[in-house]
Amino acid sequence: MDTEMLVAGFLAAAVRVATPLLLAATGETVSERSGVINLGLEGIMLTGALAATLGATAWGPWSGVACAIAAGMLLAAVFALLVVGARADQIITGTAITLAAVGLTGTVYRQAYGSGGAGLTIPTLESVAIPGLSQIPVLGPALFDQPVPTYLALLGMPIVWWVLFRTRLGLALRATGEGAAMARAVGVRTNLIRSGATVVGGGFAGLAGATLVLAQVGSFAEGMTAGRGYVAIAIVVLGRWHPGGIALGALLFGVATALQFLLQTLGLDAPYQLFLMLPYLLTLFALAGAVGRVRAPADLGR
Amino acid sequence: MRALGWAVGAVALGLAVLFAGLEAAGFDAEVGLGALWMGAFGSWDAFSSSTLVRAVPLILIGLGISVAFRGGAINIGAEGQFYAGAIAATWVGLHLAGRSGPIAIGALLLAAAVAGLCWVAVPVWLKLRFGVIEVISTLLLNFVAVSLVSFMVQGPLQEQGRIYPQSDTIAEAAQLPLLPGSRLHAGLVLAVAGALVLWFLFAKTLWGFRLRAVGMGPRAAEVSGRIDSQRVSAVALLVSGAIAGLAGGVEVSGVSYALFQNLSPGYGFTGIAVALLGGLHPIGVVVAGVLFGALEAGAGAMQRDAGIPAVAVYVVEAVVIIVALLATVPRGGWTGLRAVVRKRIAPGKAAG
Numbered sequence: 072m073d074t075e076m077l078v079a080g081f082l083a084a085a086v087r088v089a090t091p092l093l094l095a096a097t098g099e100t101v102s103e104r105s106g107v108i109n110l111g112l113e114g115i116m117l118t119g120a121l122a123a124t125l126g127a128t129a130w131g132p133w134s135g136v137a138c139a140i141a142a143g144m145l146l147a148a149v150f151a152l153l154v155v156g157a158r159a160d161q162i163i164t165g166t167a168i169t170l171a172a173v174g175l176t177g178t179v180y181r182q183a184y185g186s187g188g189a190g191l192t193i194p195t196l197e198s199v200a201i202p203g204l205s206q207i208p209v210l211g212p213a214l215f216d217q218p219v220p221t222y223l224a225l226l227g228m229p230i231v232w233w234v235l236f237r238t239r240l241g242l243a244l245r246a247t248g249e250g251a252a253m254a255r256a257v258g259v260r261t262n263l264i265r266s267g268a269t270v271v272g273g274g275f276a277g278l279a280g281a282t283l284v285l286a287q288v289g290s291f292a293e294g295m296t297a298g299r300g301y302v303a304i305a306i307v308v309l310g311r312w313h314p315g316g317i318a319l320g321a322l323l324f325g326v327a328t329a330l331q332f333l334l335q336t337l338g339l340d341a342p343y344q345l346f347l348m349l350p351y352l353l354t355l356f357a358l359a360g361a362v363g364r365v366r367a368p369a370d371l372g373r
Numbered sequence: 374m375r376a377l378g379w380a381v382g383a384v385a386l387g388l389a390v391l392f393a394g395l396e397a398a399g400f401d402a403e404v405g406l407g408a409l410w411m412g413a414f415g416s417w418d419a420f421s422s423s424t425l426v427r428a429v430p431l432i433l434i435g436l437g438i439s440v441a442f443r444g445g446a447i448n449i450g451a452e453g454q455f456y457a458g459a460i461a462a463t464w465v466g467l468h469l470a471g472r473s474g475p476i477a478i479g480a481l482l483l484a485a486a487v488a489g490l491c492w493v494a495v496p497v498w499l500k501l502r503f504g505v506i507e508v509i510s511t512l513l514l515n516f517v518a519v520s521l522v523s524f525m526v527q528g529p530l531q532e533q534g535r536i537y538p539q540s541d542t543i544a545e546a547a548q549l550p551l552l553p554g555s556r557l558h559a560g561l562v563l564a565v566a567g568a569l570v571l572w573f574l575f576a577k578t579l580w581g582f583r584l585r586a587v588g589m590g591p592r593a594a595e596v597s598g599r600i601d602s603q604r605v606s607a608v609a610l611l612v613s614g615a616i617a618g619l620a621g622g623v624e625v626s627g628v629s630y631a632l633f634q635n636l637s638p639g640y641g642f643t644g645i646a647v648a649l650l651g652g653l654h655p656i657g658v659v660v661a662g663v664l665f666g667a668l669e670a671g672a673g674a675m676q677r678d679a680g681i682p683a684v685a686v687y688v689v690e691a692v693v694i695i696v697a698l699l700a701t702v703p704r705g706g707w708t709g710l711r712a713v714v715r716k717r718i719a720p721g722k723a724a725g
Contacts, residue, residue, distance in 0.1 A: 110449075110508070153695060153699075157699055159695065159698045159699055160698055162447055162449075162508055163447075163645065163649070163694060163698055164694075164695060164698060166449060166642065166645060166694070167646075167690075167691040167692075167694040167695050167698075168691065170642055170646075170687045170688075170690055170691040170694070171687060171688050171691030171692070173639075173684060173687050174684045174685050174686065174687025174688040174689075174690075174691065175394075175687075175688060177682050177684030177685070177687075178394070178395075178398055178681070178682045178684060178685040178688075179398060181682045182398045182399060182400065182682075293684070297516070298512075298513075298515070298516045301509070301512045301513065302513070304509060305509050305513060308506075308509065342524050342527070342528055344520040344521070344523045344524035344527070344528075345520075345524065347516075347520040347523075348516070348517045348520045348521065351513045351514070351516045351517050352517060354513055355495075355499065355505075355510060355513055355514075358499070358503070358505045358509065358510070359499050359502075359503040359505055360503075
């Protein structure tokens with residue numbers, strides 16, 4: 072087999088897997104920088120995936136994307152209401168939001184498509200090759216011949232960095248995450264900032280769910296996010312709450328996942344379940360290596 | 374009485390939300406809730422063979438989670454610990470032919486508890502050694518456990534015929550005795566006994582006091598009580614993992630008699646709702662466990678008889694968790710849990 076094609080295919084697969092993770096993790100960075108850790112991310116992604124399916128079926132793929140973002144923001148707003156408004160515990164509330172989303176999506180999905188939704192086909196987002204860039208050997212097809220959400224993820228990263236670190240709004244947001252009381256004292260409307268950041272994070276997670284359905288799998292399945300929301304949260308820690316670090320973290324997870332395709336192509340005969348575990352274990356290892364040397368926003372979880 | 378009041382309110386609100394949601398989604402909610410009630414409490418058979426059988430793992434996991442929460446540690450990995458226990462129990466149970474009942478069952482349950490403990494020992498170690506918060510590590514290990522079960526039932530523990538993704542049936546000696554005429558097994562006795570033991574430990578021992586002290590405020594416990602709060606939290610996590618592992622063993626020994634994929638319909642997460650609804654009190658957890666057992670049993674009946682997806686009851690669970698949180702959180706926040714979260718997630722400038 073042609074090595075260059077193999078490597079290119081491997082990289083393309085890694086980027087494909089990394090895209091929804093990068094999107095969700097970028098959004099989660101915004102909300103964690105403001106002091107809100109959102110374990111409902113998993114459920115929000117799942118809800119986004121279903122909203123994308125319903126929207127795309129009714130009005131086409133881009134409406135699906137819009138529906139997913141809207142649904143993600145809505146669910147995140149509920150979460151924000153509980154943890155910012157009512158000051159309920161963030162971790163447990165997030166778990167509850169995910170639980171609710173599992174129930175909600177399962178019920179709505181079966182109501183909409185019956186129990187045999189397997190044959191379901193929906194309009195998807197095709198790959199768009201960027202002229203010129205996609206011709207670069209090996210890297211070109213991996214980075215520049217992907218569905219639009221991948222480009223959105225790549226664009227979102229520097230934009231979020233710029234907003235967080237180069238604008239007054241970003242300064243207020245980070246101040247809220249580092250010390251809400253102090254930020255309030257200098258006139259920052261911390262509750263508004265936190266709610267806003269959480270809702271923005273929800274929008275990103277919804278888009279991540281849409282990516283999963285519209286740019287990758289092509290259909291919805293119950294519980295299809297399979298822990299990606301939680302992995303995204305781990306990636307935020309891995310990436311040290313920095314958009315650039317997060318991109319690397321997401322890519323690491325993508326590579327670990329793509330490794331199973333590569334090894335199977337190479338004919339390595341190992342149980343596939345071991346490969347399914349690999350990304351989660353690798354994330355754990357990476358966390359162990361990273362955490363001691365990083366500092367979270369001081370007011371995270373408060 | 375106040376505690377009971379809000380617990381009833383939480384469940385009522387959850388059911389009301391379910392009713393409204395089902396109506397909105399176009400299902401016949403009245404028929405659905407009727408089926409749910411009949412499936413849970415409609416007959417002695419439904420109550421003993423469905424509700425109580427499902428309550429057993431929920432009570433055990435709920436007890437485990439309340440130990441962790443009391444000690445200020447957040448265990449969201451009970452699902453994985455349950456599976457670790459189930460794997461170990463199955464493995465031991467397959468090698469016990471010819472042994473006497475008490476020894477076989479004892480060995481199986483011990484193996485399950487040890488497996489659950491080992492499974493949670495990884496997050497504990499990561500937390501103490503590297504400062505990785507247990508919220509994320511216990512969660513990630515759930516997915517590893519699910520893959521491990523899948524590997525086991527298609528690999529080392531697959532049945533002799535090598536056709537179905539499940540293990541062989543465990544030795545008869547290792548199966549928990551059943552209540553005659555029903556599927557209810559002796560695990561219920563174990564769960565209730567466990568609750569009583571924990572109630573005693575929480576209320577009457579130094580360990581219980583330290584646990585609560587750390588849960589209420591780790592700094593205060595360290596300064597005024599000279600309590601090593603890290604250590605207390607770590608032990609709480611280990612105990613909670615062992616109990617969740619035990620639950621997996623009890624499920625294998627009393628219900629499934631073999632290892633399957635999807636052995637747990639999310640017991641590890643429902644257990645969080647059980648612990649919170651029970652107010653982290655062992656007796657409360659037993660009551661909450663029976664209630665959620667009824668909900669799970671009723672959900673099955675609802676799907677069978679009314680065509681409403683069983684997963685819909687997760688919405689009820691979520692509402693219960695949130696109402697329980699809001700009701701127990703004093704103004705300004707649930708200081709204990711929050712203080713610990715703050716400390717673990719944001720180690721402050723020291724780690725900078």
